[in-house]
Each structure stands twice: as structure tokens, then as C-alpha cells.
């Protein structure tokens with residue numbers, strides 16, 4: 001399927017998940033190549049966040065399998081491994097409010113990777129420079145603008161050297177004038193060859209960066225297509241209806 | 249003005265109009281801004297004028313500061329109206345602080361007070377170096393050192409002093425501090441247990457908390473005093489001071505658990521999720537992400553519980569423990585100090601003592617809140 005010798009970054013087959021009796025992910029199959037950029041879109045409640053969280057090991061699932069770079073994750077230990085291979089960026093930033101930006105970035109490297117404080121701080125400063133907020137390192141999240149907070153959250157995830165970055169609507173909570181700075185950071189990241197799965201409704205970003213676009217509705221993947229084809233010739237009528245609404 | 253508008257001249261920012269300054273303006277703005285406000289101000293002033301002068305006269309102007317017995321504080325002997333009999337407090341101070349603790353050994357409680365100030369100050373002073381170490385000292389080393397010093401340790405050359413001889417402020421501080429030192433960690437554990445995913449732990453913690461919250465402290469103290477020995481084999485006797493100590497500590501823990509639980513609920517779930525996504529273990533998430541934020545949120549509630557606990561310790565006098573209030577009671581009925589104003593003086597002193605500590609705790613909590621309000625907040 002991937003055509004190469006090395007296993008795909010993410011391989012999901014027959015994934016099923018229920019919240020109580022609510023079937024939120026139904027027979028999901030998805031393969032993401034290494035260094036591929038995928039944008040996932042779909043109406044609210046279609047299961048995009050849940051899918052991302054399953055890949056990250058944050059949510060248990062009841063059927064199917066997920067493999068990261070060939071390693072299956074089911075069971076507790078594997079879920080923990082998954083978290084170490086993936087970095088997650090949330091819609092609501094979720095920076096640790098009681099820690100400075102720098103401490104946010106060094107917490108996991110120090111306590112999970114057992115890195116020395118100085119090395120962890122150097123690493124954090126590198127990534128904060130990469131997202132262009134090195135001067136905010138000593139501030140608390142509450143003293144930053146929304147765009148700066150989300151970039152700090154991206155730097156925090158990068159400090160754990162993930163193989164795959166997962167984004168769950170990273171710009172939806174931002175004021176319009178701050179969306180661009182966060183998308184810019186994500187474009188930089190994409191150009192560095194990072195494997196990325198992005199839930200977003202920023203179709204401009206999808207056009208610019210994504211290799212393929214996934215459209216989800218009611219817990220199912222409705223359509224997967226290369227970006228150009230997805231926007232030019234959407235095949236499923238639900239995709240067309242969705243694009244019609246969102247692009248207007 | 250027409251229907252449409254196009255700005256032609258920029259409006260540069262200007263300084264705000266100067267505030268009307270001076271004390272007169274302040275008084276007007278804060279005390280007499282409306283008819284109702286003015287009336288309230290006048291009523292309050294009248295009440296103060298009614299209460300303050302006699303109080304000041306009693307506590308200071310007419311007070312007796314020196315004297316060796318009640319004689320000095322009797323109006324007919326003094327030949328003038330007599331207010332507070334501070335001479336009485338002065339003579340009894342040793343008894344009020346140490347109870348019947350042997351005179352020769354009183355340096356030991358003094359050392360405990362000094363350690364307490366050191367540990368407390370270290371932990372409470374926010375910018376102190378190595379505050380973690382301070383907390384370890386206060387919650388770990390200090391209790392052990394205090395116990396060895398007060399109770400004695402023949403191995404260390406400290407003569408044993410039975411708890412029956414302890415009294416006064418020592419006992420009040422011991423009971424409150426044991427309550428504080430035990431209730432915070434135990435309360436945190438109980439609060440976490442009550443939110444546990446394991447039904448057995450959740451049920452056990454909920455039952456424990458609701459039991460202690462549902463029973464009055466006096467009942468707890470009587471039960472600890474009378475019933476605890478009944479449950480134990482006859483040859484084991486529990487120290488008479490230890491019984492109410494256990495009761496007070498468990499009682500306070502239940503209240504603390506509910507305060508901490510409120511804090512845990514106020515930390516958004518996204519914080520733990522983000523930490524989990526970074527690969528931190530559940531224990532690390534609690535320790536580095538959730539608890540620090542939860543505790544900061546409930547600092548006022550924690551201090552409030554401490555204040556309540558500090559005052560509630562007076563109830564141990566009911567089960568025969570010579571705490572500060574009980575020692576004060578027995579001092580004031582000393583026939584040598586029979587004088588009309590002695591009881592009032594004694595209670596005034598008690599009020600000042602408790603007020604000073606509780607007010608201090610409240611001010612400290614307010615200071616912490618202001619500190620926490622600055623800077624942090626959004627996630």
C-alpha cells in the first residue's frame with residue numbers, strides 16, 4: 001500500500017469506537033506515509049478529535065488496530081509509547097498555567113526523557129526560537145497572546161522530538177489576526193519534513209501544505225483525495241455539500 | 249452630522265483628566281458619595297465613638313500593669329477605677345505558655361517554638377531559597393524533632409515529660425499543628441481517592457469523609473476519649489493527649505479533603521490531557537501539573553480550614569486536656585488573684601491571642617491570593 005520498504009508512519013485498519021452506545025468511529029481505515037501532511041476536515045461532531053486522540057493513545061478504542069511506524073498500539077504500555085512518538089497540539093492550547101513558557105517546554109523532557117535541566121532548557125530555547133517566541137520564555141501563558149500561546153504549545157510538543165505531529169483545530173480559538181502566525185509556524189514545520197495530521201477548517205492552509213485531505217462525517221471517512229483533486233473534483237456529494245458551505 | 253463620515257483629522261491620544269486629589273476629595277468619594285453612604289458613615293462613626301473610648305480606658309488607661317497579687321487590682325485598694333489587670337497575665341504568663349511543664353525543661357518547648365518559626369517562615373516566605381526543602385522540613389523533620397523535644401528521649405539525654413504535664417499554648421499549638429500537618433496530606437489523598445476510577449477506593453474515601461463531616465467535633469472528642477480504649481486490648485493504653493489529637497486530625501482531614509476536591513475540580517481537564525499527551529505518568533501529572541494548580545486555587549479555603557481548626561482546638565479542654573483556654577480558666581480562679589477585673593482580663597487576653605493568629609493567617613492568605621492573581625491565569 002505504501003510502496004516502500006519502511007512501514008507507514010500511521011496505519012489504521014478497521015478502527016471502531018463507541019462512547020456508551022454512541023458509535024463515534026466506524027470502520028476507519030487510514031494510512032499516512034512518513035513525512036506526509038494530512039488535513040482532516042468535516043462537520044462538528046464527526047469524530048475528528050476522537051480519531052486524533054486514538055492515534056495519540058489518549059482514548060481507548062473497542063475495535064480495529066492502529067500501528068505507528070509498524071508498532072501496534074493496544075494495551076497500556078503501547079499507548080504510552082504512542083504518546084512518546086506523537087506530539088499533540090490542542091484547540092485550547094492547554095499550556096500549564098502555573099509554569100512559565102520555558103518550564104512548560106522542559107517539564108516532559110526532564111521527567112519523561114530524564115534530560116538534565118540545562119540541556120532541556122537549551123533544547124526548549126531552540127524550539128522557542130524556531131516558533132519565533134524566544135523572548136517570551138520567562139513569561140506565564142496568561143501574559144501571552146493567543147497566537148503566542150499556540151506557538152508555545154507547538155514548541156512544547158516539539159521538545160519531545162515526536163515523529164508525528166497531531167493538531168486538533170489549532171487556530172479555531174484564535175482571533176483572526178493571529179491565525180496567520182500559527183499557520184506560518186505549521187507551514188515551517190511541514191517544510192522540515194515532519195509527518196503531520198491536522199484537523200483544521202483553514203482550507204487555504206490545506207491547499208498550501210497538505211498532500212492529501214480527509215473528509216469525515218458521522219464517524220466515517222467519506223473521502224480521501226490528493227489536495228488538488230479534493231478541492232477541484234470532490235467525488236462524494238457530502239464532500240461537495242461541506243465544501244460548498246465552508247468555501248462559500 | 250451627515251449620513252456618511254470620513255475622518256480627516258487624526259485624534260491623538262490625550263492624558264486622562266487629572267483626578268481630583270487631596271484627602272478631602274477622598275473622604276467625599278469614599279464616605280459621603282450618596283445620602284445612604286453618608287448616613288452609614290455617620291452611624292459607624294457614632295458606634296465607634298461609643299465603643300472605642302471605654303475600651304481604650306479599660307485596656308490601657310485604667311489598666312494595672314504591675315503588682316504581685318489580686319490586691320493591686322482591687323479598686324478599693326488601688327483607690328481608683330481599675331481596668332484590665334495585666335499584672336495577673338504577667339505573673340501567669342509562664343503557666344499560660346507552658347502549663348505544668350517542668351521549669352528546668354522549658355527550653356525544650358522554646359526550641360520547638362523556634363523550629364516552628366523557622367520551618368513556617370521558610371515555607372510561607374514565597375521567595376525563600378529551596379522552599380521544597382522547607383516544606384520537607386516542616387512536614388517531615390519538624391514533627392519528629394518537636395515530638396522528641398517535648399516528650400523527651402532518654403537516649404538523647406532528654407528527660408521524659410509525660411503529656412499530662414504539658415499545657416497552655418504548647419498544647420494549643422501541638423493540637424493545631426498536628427491537625428495542620430496531618431490534615432493537608434491526608435486531605436489531599438482523600439480528595440484524590442474520592443475522584444478515583446476504582447469504585448472501592450472511591451466509596452471508602454467518600455464514606456470516611458462523610459462520616460467525619462457528619463459528626464460534631466465534641467462527639468468525636470468524647471468518642472476518642474471514652475470509646476477508643478474500649479476497642480483496644482486492656483493492656484494497651486493510649487496517651488490521653490494522643491486520643492483527641494487523632495480525633496482532631498481526622499476531623500480536619502475530612503474538611504480539607506473537600507476543600508482540595510474543589511480545587512481539583514477547578515483545574516480544567518485539558519491540563520491533564522496535555523500532560524498525558526507529553527508522556528508524563530499519572531503520578532507525575534498529579535505532582536507537577538494538577539495538584540500545584542489545585543492547591544493554589546484553594547489557598548483561601550485551606551487557610552480558612554486552618555483558622556477554623558486553630559479555634560476548634562479549644563474544645564479539647566472538654567475532655568480534660570490542659571490547652572490554653574483551660575489553663576487560663578484555672579489561672580483566673582486562683583484565690584490569690586481574686587479581683588473583679590481578672591476574669592475579663594483573662595478573656596480579653598484569650599481573644600487577643602486567638603485574634604492575632606487567625607488575623608495573621610487571613611492576611612497571609614490575602615497576600616498569597618494577590619500574588620497568584622498577578623501574571624498567571626489563562627492557559
Ligand SMILES: Nc1ncnc2c1ncn2[C@@H]1O[C@H](COP(=O)(O)OP(=O)(O)O)[C@@H](O)[C@H]1O
Nearest residue numbers: 019022024042043044045046047048049050051
Ligand atoms: N468524552 C466523550 N464522552 C461522550 N461522547 C463524546 C466524548 N467526546 C466526544 N463525544 C462525542 O463523540 C462525537 C465525536 O466527537 P469529536 O471527535 O469531538 O468530534 P469533532 O472533533 O469532529 O467535532 C460527538 O458526537 C461527541 O458528542
Ligand SMILES: [Mg+2]
Nearest residue numbers: 048049168169
Ligand atoms: Mg473536535
